[in-house]
Amino acid sequence: MIIKLESVNDNNREAVLALSVREDQPFVAPNDVSLRQADEANAEQPGIARPFAIYADEKLVGFCMFAFDPEEEDEDDRYWLWRFMIDKNEQGKGYGQAALQEIIRYFKENGADRLFLSTEPENELGLHIYHKAGFRETGMIDGGEAVLMRMLKGPNRIIKNIYGVDVDNAMRIRGGKGYGVSIAVQDADGDFLTYCAGSGRYGEDFPVNPDMIFQAGSVSKPMFALTLLRYVDKGVIDMDADISGVVPEYAKSPLTFSALLSHTAGYNLHGFPGYPANHEPLSLEDVLNGKGNTPKLRRIRPYGKQHMYSGGGITLAQLAFERITGTTLREAFQKEVAEPLGLKRTGFFQPLDEELVSNAAFGWRLAQKEDPAHGYHYYPEQAAAGLWTTPTELVKIGLELSKSYRKGGLLKKKTARRMMMPVMDDYGLCLNVWESEARKDSVAGHGGENWGFLTNWVFSRKKDICVAVMYNNVTRSADEAMDKIACEIYKNAKE
Numbered sequence: 001m002i003i004k005l006e007s008v009n010d011n012n013r014e015a016v017l018a019l020s021v022r023e024d025q026p027f028v029a030p031n032d033v034s035l036r037q038a039d040e041a042n043a044e045q046p047g048i049a050r051p052f053a054i055y056a057d058e059k060l061v062g063f064c065m066f067a068f069d070p071e072e073e074d075e076d077d078r079y080w081l082w083r084f085m086i087d088k089n090e091q092g093k094g095y096g097q098a099a100l101q102e103i104i105r106y107f108k109e110n111g112a113d114r115l116f117l118s119t120e121p122e123n124e125l126g127l128h129i130y131h132k133a134g135f136r137e138t139g140m141i142d143g144g145e146a147v148l149m150r151m152l153k154g155p156n157r158i159i160k161n162i163y164g165v166d167v168d169n170a171m172r173i174r175g176g177k178g179y180g181v182s183i184a185v186q187d188a189d190g191d192f193l194t195y196c197a198g199s200g201r202y203g204e205d206f207p208v209n210p211d212m213i214f215q216a217g218s219v220s221k222p223m224f225a226l227t228l229l230r231y232v233d234k235g236v237i238d239m240d241a242d243i244s245g246v247v248p249e250y251a252k253s254p255l256t257f258s259a260l261l262s263h264t265a266g267y268n269l270h271g272f273p274g275y276p277a278n279h280e281p282l283s284l285e286d287v288l289n290g291k292g293n294t295p296k297l298r299r300i301r302p303y304g305k306q307h308m309y310s311g312g313g314i315t316l317a318q319l320a321f322e323r324i325t326g327t328t329l330r331e332a333f334q335k336e337v338a339e340p341l342g343l344k345r346t347g348f349f350q351p352l353d354e355e356l357v358s359n360a361a362f363g364w365r366l367a368q369k370e371d372p373a374h375g376y377h378y379y380p381e382q383a384a385a386g387l388w389t390t391p392t393e394l395v396k397i398g399l400e401l402s403k404s405y406r407k408g409g410l411l412k413k414k415t416a417r418r419m420m421m422p423v424m425d426d427y428g429l430c431l432n433v434w435e436s437e438a439r440k441d442s443v444a445g446h447g448g449e450n451w452g453f454l455t456n457w458v459f460s461r462k463k464d465i466c467v468a469v470m471y472n473n474v475t476r477s478a479d480e481a482m483d484k485i486a487c488e489i490y491k492n493a494k495e
Helices: 013-018 029-042 095-110 124-132 217-233 258-261 283-288 311-325 328-340 391-407 414-418 476-494
Strands: 005-009 048-056 059-066 079-086 114-117 136-142 145-151 180-186 194-196 432-438 442-449 451-462 466-471
Touching: 005 059, 013 029, 013 048, 013 059, 029 048, 029 079, 029 328, 048 079, 048 095, 059 095, 059 432, 059 442, 095 114, 095 124, 114 124, 124 145, 180 391, 194 391, 217 258, 217 311, 217 328, 217 391, 217 414, 217 442, 217 451, 217 476, 258 311, 283 311, 283 414, 311 328, 328 391, 391 414, 391 442, 391 466, 442 476, 451 476
Parallel strands: 079 114
Antiparallel strands: 005 048, 048 059, 059 079, 114 145, 136 145, 136 194, 180 194, 180 466, 432 442, 442 451, 451 466
């Protein structure tokens, strides 16, 4: 069998347009769409799109199209197999594999050292063909499609390089049974990408996927603030009103939501360790009265005089919020944030719903140490530490907050700007806010740490850029590495 690639031209264009795949192969774009896209791309940048007819022993059997840009600064964007199909009447004859080998040879001869392609994760037949030709998943999902790569020079190993960052090395991802990382990025060009590597459950072959939920730790706090501020916009809550009378057993006047959410109310209880997943439910009052595993809530610093991070103060704010609104935080978040933004896998799920456990990450080695079926802790302190989510949905929230800050959106512009205006020590209302020299941008975000989980979430207040990174282990080195890679990915995604 002799496979030949011939550029699409006036002589074969109509024949190429007549090619098609089977009805049960919806993953392949029609050739007329591909050729139109090639014409549009070449009109902007001549030669970047290269469509070819595939011949086997002089018979037209398929079509392929390359994205070919050796001058592109990002080496991962230089060489792509953009489209590939074999006509429905010619499938099952070995043409697919033979054509892929000819395609690989073409790229090698033209100086490429690696070749990328993408396809829907559900395209099992396509994935089988690509795997057989040596392509391997990179862990990235771009535009809903899984990105695969084949090295053309040297060993055929996957280079984990996400916006210039070697994530696997930085986060010490070791094989498929260690710890795992999940990342989502919206960059300055409007491109959205996810990256997953490692295992969602230590010791198990449980690959991280973009829909896997992680505990967000203290990133719960800005999600609580966002929910509360929705009620501010409705006129139900006044951020500056004295609420000491709402929670008189824990507060003396003065006390405002503004002080609690900016950590300037002077309360103790920095954070919470959580409880085994099967622990009996605790109320907010139980926690604040010291009936759990943390001390009783007390005001230990002068009100409004200094920034002192207090998960206890946020828990008190949650209690006041629920008493004023007559609804639980979980219900309020679902109604005011999740539903308007179309979030399907984000919420204050405490305890975690059993139907969500099947695609939930487990933290650290809690499955081995405490409960094989529930490798995570229960957090009754929902506003402070109780959120479950995915990086993808954190990015959606970050972009919405940025939009609200610039022109209004889920929050009124005035409300969003107050949330992201520093009150003390570069901290607004449950958000770190700063002018970043490293990122050269006006940035907001928050970090999170629960037992066995780390989160880093950062977004631009000026542009639609957001990065979210989640990891199912906690060490000092991992925390430092996560901060660095989030910063580097953000900086490169911005450029």
